[in-house]
Amino acid sequence: MATEYNFLKACWGQPVDRVPVWLMRQAGRYLPQYREVRSRGEGTFLDLCKDPERAAEVTIQPIDILNADAAILFSDILTPIEPMGMALDFTPGPVFADPIRTQADVDKLIVPEDMAQAVSYVPAIIKRLRTAFEGRVPLIGFGGAPFTLACYMVEGKGSKDFAALKQMMYGDPALYHALMEKITEMDRRYLNMQIEAGAQAIQIFDTWGGLVAPHDFEKFVLPYTKKLIAGLNRKDVPVIYFVKNSGTMLELVKEAGSDVVGLDWHINLGKARDILGDDIAVQGNLDPTVLYAPKPYIEKEVQRILDENAGRPGFIFNLGHGILPSVPPENAIFMVDAVHRLSQK
Numbered sequence: 001m002a003t004e005y006n007f008l009k010a011c012w013g014q015p016v017d018r019v020p021v022w023l024m025r026q027a028g029r030y031l032p033q034y035r036e037v038r039s040r041g042e043g044t045f046l047d048l049c050k051d052p053e054r055a056a057e058v059t060i061q062p063i064d065i066l067n068a069d070a071a072i073l074f075s076d077i078l079t080p081i082e083p084m085g086m087a088l089d090f091t092p093g094p095v096f097a098d099p100i101r102t103q104a105d106v107d108k109l110i111v112p113e114d115m116a117q118a119v120s121y122v123p124a125i126i127k128r129l130r131t132a133f134e135g136r137v138p139l140i141g142f143g144g145a146p147f148t149l150a151c152y153m154v155e156g157k158g159s160k161d162f163a164a165l166k167q168m169m170y171g172d173p174a175l176y177h178a179l180m181e182k183i184t185e186m187d188r189r190y191l192n193m194q195i196e197a198g199a200q201a202i203q204i205f206d207t208w209g210g211l212v213a214p215h216d217f218e219k220f221v222l223p224y225t226k227k228l229i230a231g232l233n234r235k236d237v238p239v240i241y242f243v244k245n246s247g248t249m250l251e252l253v254k255e256a257g258s259d260v261v262g263l264d265w266h267i268n269l270g271k272a273r274d275i276l277g278d279d280i281a282v283q284g285n286l287d288p289t290v291l292y293a294p295k296p297y298i299e300k301e302v303q304r305i306l307d308e309n310a311g312r313p314g315f316i317f318n319l320g321h322g323i324l325p326s327v328p329p330e331n332a333i334f335m336v337d338a339v340h341r342l343s344q345k
């Protein structure tokens with residue numbers, strides 16, 4: 001795949017002149033410029049997601065401020081659940097007023113035929129961004145993995161162990177599977193719509209996929225991500241699959257069929273690459289709390305991760321999870337510059 005972007009080259013395992021870097025959750029509250037846009041008007045976080053002009057503005061901010069090598073669409077993994085018929089609020093964590101618990105709840109869920117119409121603000125933001133970037137950086141679209149979406153839909157909110165979801169999964173697997181089929185089909189349409197609108201890569205966030213044991217991952221999580229990825233009109237659009245806490249089951253994560261595997265910081269990057277093999281790219285994996293450290297420490301950690309990669313192609317530098325809201329922006333700026341500086345050929 002011929003491309004000028006280091007980020008896309010790295011996704012395809014091609015050589016680059018310096019390692020590309022972006023940060024999960026790079027648009028967000030740690031940036032005063034984001035907080036300024038967010039507080040403009042009376043709007044909520046969801047209102048911001050639905051306002052193409054402001055959403056595009058906050059997507060661009062980390063490109064200007066951090067010099068990141070890729071932009072990620074500003075939205076949330078849960079916004080496409082609203083048109084499935086579930087009222088959604090952020091306080092600031094996501095809350096569904098009526099979580100899914102019964103067969104009747106699953107039956108009621110809508111799988112919109114036309115996601116471009118159901119969440120029309122998403123293609124509007126993507127189109128606006130592609131015009132704004134004019135070849136400057138590639139745009140990543142994203143969605144939640146079916147399992148992580150189910151966690152919130154069944155629990156109704158964030159949780160440490162998602163007991164309601166686990167009760168359904170173990171106690172009524174037929175109901176669980178019926179729910180997962182619907183979510184996966186919505187997700188497939190949603191991500192294909194983003195590709196159609198102009199997303200140049202897709203990241204699938206499985207924040208809670210590492211909550212289960214490997215044999216349960218194989219049974220309850222993997223089949224749906226696999227089906228989702230197989231159903232994408234990928235053409236030349238690489239897919240990144242990030243499963244937090246999956247360092248002990250990377251062989252299974254690879255089976256999902258993505259082009260890139262996202263890594264958290266609980267496994268050494270070199271070891272992860274040895275397990276995954278050289279036919280798949282990786283993204284990660286700096287501990288997000290290292291951005292609280294003094295700059296020389298941040299630089300040492302960047303160098304350590306570059307050393308673990310040992311010059312192998314197919315590497316995108318990132319944090320091992322989202323940037324934390326109280327991180328000093330200057331440390332994030334320093335980190336991005338360190339990756340560029342220390343990896344420059």
Ligand code: CP3
Pocket residue numbers: 023024025026027028029038045072073074075076077078090092093094142158205207322
């Ligand atoms: O810059 C980017 O990465 C793009 C924007 C983005 C957001 N959420 C914006 C957001 C992305 C990619 C997400 C993904 C997301 N959302 C995930 C997967 C990644 C991860 O972090 O694990 C999950 C699990 C969610 C669900 C969610 N949304 C939670 C748990 C929360 C509350 C926690 C928090 O950070 O406050 C949100 C709200 C949210 N999503 C905010 C932002 C900027 C904060 C809302 C605000 O500005 O008030």
